[in-house]
Amino acid sequence: MWKTVEKILKEKGISVYKLSKMTDIPDNTLRNYRLKKSDPSFTNACKIADALNVKLDDLRERK
Structure with missing residues (x-):
């Protein structure tokens, strides 16, 4: 999840x-x-998604 969060933070x-x-x-x-x-x-995870204005599912890293 954190790779996705870092990408959004950077953007x-x-x-x-x-x-x-x-x-x-x-x-x-x-x-x-x-x-x-x-x-x-x-x-x-919900707090992070809300703060970044994304869906919780968007933070998932799929394999």
Whole structure:
């Protein structure tokens, strides 16, 4: 999921720090998602999708 989030962040010119402020998800938690130390909960995935104005399904990485 995070590869897709990073792509959208880059397209929209949003930093991880700004995403943290938009979602009320701690910056450190977002960085852990980025480093694949943990996966976002459903609630946090929804917050990220809402902040980026995309559908939750758009964040899925299909294999």
